[in-house]
Amino acid sequence: MRKILLFIAAVSFIACADTRRKYHYFDDMHYSLAGDTAKFDNLGKRPFDMLEPEHTITHNGEPAYPYRKDFDVDLATRELKAPSVMDAKRGAKEYHIYCEPCHGADGLANGPVAKKFAGVRKLKNERADTFPITKIYHIATVGQGIMQGYAPQISEQDRWNIAAFIKNEMQKKK
Numbered sequence: 001m002r003k004i005l006l007f008i009a010a011v012s013f014i015a016c017a018d019t020r021r022k023y024h025y026f027d028d029m030h031y032s033l034a035g036d037t038a039k040f041d042n043l044g045k046r047p048f049d050m051l052e053p054e055h056t057i058t059h060n061g062e063p064a065y066p067y068r069k070d071f072d073v074d075l076a077t078r079e080l081k082a083p084s085v086m087d088a089k090r091g092a093k094e095y096h097i098y099c100e101p102c103h104g105a106d107g108l109a110n111g112p113v114a115k116k117f118a119g120v121r122k123l124k125n126e127r128a129d130t131f132p133i134t135k136i137y138h139i140a141t142v143g144q145g146i147m148q149g150y151a152p153q154i155s156e157q158d159r160w161n162i163a164a165f166i167k168n169e170m171q172k173k174k
Helices: 002-015 072-079 088-098 135-141 156-169
Strands: none
Touching: 072 135, 088 156, 135 156
16 A cells, blocks of 8 residues: 555656656647747747748738838838828827837826836937837837737737827927
């Protein structure tokens, strides 16, 4: 009886070990196969690039966003074209919903989330005030640094509206 209890205890102890095993019964559930776009892949040590695979079918005729987070900021800033019509009032409403919790109502990184997490950047300062509207849009789309992009949550037009609000209202020189 003592041997059986000892065997059960040993198996229980080994089964709870926090080690990665070379075998997995359910690979996709054991460790996520999804790539973190801010890190490098395991095979080629290349940055994940968020570009669609070859022969991908577009959604509603729109291609995937071609610029990568943190890698193509300057390229996106140069190549993106702002729409001719943007609604800064709607951008203000969207800003207060999605951006204000971190960046604060005045863009000084004093929102309630910023008080808990370091690294939230100010939207109003000497450096950020020089950003073109296309760069603000790109950052809102794919994110920058620890900030993740809002493309899945905010429509393209509303991201342009937010960029217009930040550029034309918040960063307005007084």
